[in-house]
Amino acid sequence: MHLIIAEKNIAAQRIAGFLSSSGKPKTEKDNNVSIYRFDDKVALGLRGHVVEVDFEEGYKNWRSETHTPRTLIDAGIIRKPTEKKIVALIKKLSKKADLVTIATDYDREGELIGKEAYEIVREANKKVPVNRARFSAITKQEISAAFDNPAEIDFDLAAAGEARQEIDLVWGASLTRFISIAAKRGGKNILSVGRVQSPTLAMIVDREKEIGEFVPVPYWMLSIISEKDKEQFEARHTHGRFDLKEEAESALSGTKEPVEVTEKKEGSRTDKAPAPFDTTGYIVAASRLGLSASNAMRVAEDLYMNGYISYPRTDNTVYPDSLDIKGILNEIKKSFRRDTEWVIANIRDTPTKGKKTSTDHPPIHPTGAAKPADLDEKSWKVYELIVRRFLATLSPDARWKTLKYLLNAGGEEYTSTGQRLEYEGYRMVYPYSQAKEQVLPDLSEGEKLPLVDTVLEEKETQPPPRYSQSKLIQQMEELGLGTKSTRHEVIGKLISRRYVEDNPLKPTQVGMAVTESLEKHATLITKPDMTKTIEDHMEEIKRSSRSKEEAVNESRGMLNQIFDDLEKNEEAIGEEIMDRTAEERIVGKCPVCNSNLMIRTTKGMAQFVGCTNYPDCSFNLNLPSVQWGKAIRDDDNICDQHNLHHVKLIRAGARPWEIGCPLCNHIRSNIEALEMMDSVSPEIIRRMHENHIYSVFEISKLPVAEIASKMNFSDKQAFEFKKEAEGVLEELRKRSEVKKFVRKTIPPKKGRSHSKVSNGLFSLGITDLGRLSCANKDSLKSLKLNDEEAEKLIFEAKLIHNKGIFKEVGIPAISVNKYFKAGFIGPNDLSTTHPAYLSYKSGINIDTVHKHVSIICENNGIAPPAGMSRKTFEKGRTELMSLKSFEEEMLEKMYYAGVLNFKTLIEADADRLAKITGITRKKIMDFKKEAENNK
């Protein structure tokens, strides 16, 4: 059997299709991995890398005393499977194989992925021959050729890839750990460092600095408006930019009618049809359609998976000769008939070419016809873009006619340029670039025209713009940072680490602080040059003029030197970062003491804005807890009234929640509770706010004397005011108990949210669990609860409420639970049931039961039943059990009826006892007689 291993499932499927004699391989699933069988061959797809590098055992703990971040540099490196099912399947199939062909992508990483598969094959089968098929596109022609002329795995090329992996791991992991620990950050807040991400972040930080340091310089532009045959046109002064206003003004005053045409230049310009799409080119074009880099890649991936376009991750901008361009045109003609026919009729000699050729995949092009109805709106826009780009690369260049006039007005020289599309060319089918026609009237040299207007504009030089995602990706590509598949992910990583934010990209304080620390102490990792060096070394490894070990060890040496410096400065680095990031949490000045107000989080989940002068100043403002998102300062918005930065809560996968000004928010969220206090009026609220008191809670915490002086109250008034606040707090506490209870007890339904039910209860006057526990079932109908739910709500409330009462009088929770379990859920159940029965049912011994019953009775003003010792109780039980034909289960019934020994049996009324216990009167009479005799 011949085993064929491709880089991914789809590739395996298509390769099998091209190689099979019938054209229809048999698809099977083995442990959820697809395999394709045909002609005694099996094709199987990997999922890219199926193993990953990691450190050997013993380096898991970040804060280990012995295995510090530095020790990672020389730690042993292992490779461990990440796709266990695929690895197992390869082993299983290898055992039966008599030939294995590695058919991974034709690039360095593909060679490494292939070598990984080779190692797995070898583990299971030492002898089977393994060869390598190389192809640049999965077309019938290339695949057949590759399998007809198989080659060998290039182990040197794979080793080059391994060197890259090991260097990235060692640098990334050791520096990430070091800087995170120095800045005391863990969990989700770690500070990551890497060969690609750190230089990328540095680019964004550098740009931000340039913008910050930019000093705008004013300049002046002068132009005139003239006309011919009522058609106006504009001309600019040939001096261009005037740096001095006086010069511009003197040129303006020198400008006089008539405007004379001194020169006319006509020409033409070729407007080249665009090159085929590689990944970067595609992302840039898609961003003009409003797609972010990661969205663009996701949509393209989806189109690829459905067979509409070719593989979207490619560095190639030159169509390979094997590409069946006519075939593709025929296919897309189904969806773009007119455009395709035009292209076929006007096709250029050879398709356009870009600057980059590579062996991995062809440029992105359509592979199948889609109709708008097959795709969602966004996918269709992208598909159309890719089809039109493909058509454009086969279309003739466009041509523009250009026209330039030189004009003289009173000795001042002006110029006007125009252009007109002479031949549309590729623009017929590719309407995405917005070059505009600029039409000028037809003038001849020597012609004199009127001066309609003059325009003197003051302008300013502009700072460079922040990077957009697509611009950054282009820049990364230029510097060799990342790959076609990872560049957009790197940006995502910087955002999720909170190093950068917004679009265009802006660094945060954390991003800047980390970059500056690294630039100071580990410059190498912040520069694109590191990637270049690694590339050079990889090239040498590939040519076997350097060994992998040599390259990795050289890199380790450099990293060790860096750590000499880092470890010396660990404390300073940590403090620098922590100081800088603290700044990001300051929202403004404390209205009480004018210190800084800062966003803080307690050890639990609570977040608030508090004064940095605490405990001397206790001013603080509540924020929603972390579960709603992490509170961060909104740099762009400041409250007009309180002069504080707005705050927003950010949470992965959710839109930011704009809290607005934290003080306004605090006032807003406390006003309702304040208004529950009878003595609160708008005037009182005004006085409170003046003294920075905003909530009922704050009133309850203030000393009476302070309330009196701040609010201008008498001591008695202040005392009452505080008491009232405490009352409201208690009321609120009970309400929140009810809310919590409702959430726990009743499942939410459409139109009946938890808060609707709670608020409904409040409006019925049911504001605590006690009231709910004795509510009428029917009165809850208005809350859209069915009978069963209303009953449940009341019953559960009773349980909780009564538990509270039991607890209050001093019955321990363990006993209460036993009573509840036995079905005694209220104080009345205890006071009206015989202690013997209570004890029997609950399993609590009689002394204890008696104590509990006495407590309840005392509290209700009832005389407690006579006491009974455990010994007496047990003796009575033995007596009853000794009766002839007395059965165990009768005990329960007797206890229930208050019969617990011979004495009480003899005293009991036989008829009543028979009725309660359901035991026949005759039997009871027998028992009574026997008891009498044995007394």
Add this chain to the structure above:
DNA sequence: GCAAGGTC
């Protein structure tokens, strides 16, 4: 818990 690189 860390990188960058594949792929989903």
